[in-house]
Every structure is written in structure tokens, then in C-alpha cells.
Amino acid sequence: MYAAERQQLIADRARAAGRVEVAGLAEDLGVTTETVRRDLDALEKHGVLRRVHGGAIPVERLRFEPELAARDAESTGEKQRIAKAALAELPAEGVILLDAGSTTARLAELVPADRDLTVVTNALPIALALANRGVNVLCLGGRVRPKTLAGVDTWALNALRDLYVDVAFVGTNGLTADRGLSTPDQAEAAVKSAMVTAARRVVVLTDSSKVGTECFARFATLDQVDVIVTDDRLSDAEAAEFEAAGPTVVRA
Numbered sequence: 001m002y003a004a005e006r007q008q009l010i011a012d013r014a015r016a017a018g019r020v021e022v023a024g025l026a027e028d029l030g031v032t033t034e035t036v037r038r039d040l041d042a043l044e045k046h047g048v049l050r051r052v053h054g055g056a057i058p059v060e061r062l063r064f065e066p067e068l069a070a071r072d073a074e075s076t077g078e079k080q081r082i083a084k085a086a087l088a089e090l091p092a093e094g095v096i097l098l099d100a101g102s103t104t105a106r107l108a109e110l111v112p113a114d115r116d117l118t119v120v121t122n123a124l125p126i127a128l129a130l131a132n133r134g135v136n137v138l139c140l141g142g143r144v145r146p147k148t149l150a151g152v153d154t155w156a157l158n159a160l161r162d163l164y165v166d167v168a169f170v171g172t173n174g175l176t177a178d179r180g181l182s183t184p185d186q187a188e189a190a191v192k193s194a195m196v197t198a199a200r201r202v203v204v205l206t207d208s209s210k211v212g213t214e215c216f217a218r219f220a221t222l223d224q225v226d227v228i229v230t231d232d233r234l235s236d237a238e239a240a241e242f243e244a245a246g247p248t249v250v251r252a
Contacts, residue, residue: 007039011048014058021055046209078207078231083107085252086229089203094166097195098126100150101171103205122151152187160194168199172206174213177241180222182215189217201226208233222246
């Protein structure tokens with residue numbers, strides 16, 4: 001069994017049972033405890049599991065959400081490729097929504113300053129980066145969540161309720177064919193849902209490590225999404241399953 005296959009099995013078992021233990025995994029998989037610990041370290045790095053004494057717990061069970069800086073350091077190559085591929089979804093002119101997140105922040109760095117675009121965002125880092133480059137940017141108000149530096153709650157929701165934009169570029173913590181898009185925090189899920197409702201087209205930016213994860217709060221189903229831009233680690237079977245539910249899948 002390859003390491004990637006073993007790690008997928010461990011992740012699936014953790015989600016099904018609620019936790020996994022190093023000793024039990026080593027015995028069942030026929031590998032050393034050191035190998036299992038390396039697998040758990042890799043899965044924690046990708047935001048799938050949270051290490052605990054003697055084993056690990058799936059992050060969605062803990063409602064654990066990594067800090068923005070930690071997420072920004074994960075899958076950096078994949079996120080950069082996803083952002084470049086998502087440029088094809090930018091309109092020549094008009095208004096777009098940029099959701100908070102480490103992958104959408106990569107796209108913000110690439111938004112051309114010479115296009116007639118207005119960018120609406122709830123992410124303070126994205127708003128600052130765009131403003132410093134001369135892009136026309138509108139920042140949604142609201143309570144700022146320390147973990148994501150995103151504006152949430154009533155102010156943000158009220159502003160989004162009156163908007164209708166060309167494209168919303170949305171991030172996600174979880175993506176499955178059955179449950180759709182999900183995130184650990186209810187307040188952030190509400191803002192993401194409002195972004196989806198406010199857009200003519202919805203483009204989801206997510207690296208493949210989020211695939212198969214179901215978080216606490218769902219904010220959209222796949223039939224509400226037009227395009228999923230992800231990396232080339234997504235399998236043909238997974239891409240086909242998502243496309244059968246509605247969106248086009250782009251693998252960068």
C-alpha cells in the first residue's frame with residue numbers, strides 16, 4: 001500500500017470512528033508505529049486530522065479550524081496553480097466577490113489592476129493587498145474573526161443582501177458530492193452562503209486536501225456552483241462525481 005493510500009484509509013477510518021489510535025493502526029495496517037505517526041503528521045499538516053495523545057481526531061469533529069497563517073503555509077504550490085487557473089473566470093469588467101481564505105488571497109495577488117473591476121471582499125488582508133495595488137475594492141463590514149480575519153455577522157450579511165455581482169470566488173474547508181461545501185464556523189458559513197446567493201456565477205477555489213471532508217456548517221450544495229478550480233491530485237472519478245452534480249471541474 002502506498003503512503004497516499006494508507007493516509008486516505010486512516011482519514012476515512014478517523015471520520016467513521018471519531019478517532020484513531022497509533023497502536024491499533026500499526027497492527028491493522030502491518031506497519032510500524034513510526035510510520036503511522038508520520039502519516040498522522042502529514043494528515044495534520046493538510047488540515048485533515050488533529051493529533052492527540054496516542055492518536056488523532058478528525059478536525060470536523062473538534063470543530064477545529066487552523067489559523068490563517070497556518071493554512072497559508074499548506075499546499076502552497078497547489079494554491080498558486082489554482083489561483084492562476086481561476087484567472088480565466090475573471091470577467092473583463094464588472095464586480096466580483098472574493099471570499100476570505102488562503103487560496104482566494106492568492107487570486108487577489110493576480111487580479112489585474114488595469115481591468116475595470118470592482119472587488120468586494122470580507123477579508124481584511126485581501127482588501128489591503130488590492131488597495132495597495134490600485135484595484136478598486138469595497139470591504140464588507142462586520143465582526144472580524146481572528147482565525148480568518150474575515151468580516152461576519154449582521155453588517156456583512158446586510159451588505160451582501162443588497163448586492164448582485166458577476167462572479168463570486170469562494171473558498172471552502174470541506175467538499176463532498178453529497179453534502180457540498182462546508183466550513184467549521186456558522187457565522188462564516190452564513191456569509192459564504194450570502195455570497196453564493198449574490199452572484200450570477202459561483203467559482204469555488206479549493207485544493208484537493210479538502211475533498212472528502214465534511215465540516216460542521218454547510219453553506220452551499222454543488223448545484224449552486226458553476227466551476228470548481230482545484231489541483232491535479234483530484235482523481236478522474238472524483239472529478240466526474242462532482243461534475244455529475246452540476247459544476248465544471250478545472251484541475252490545475
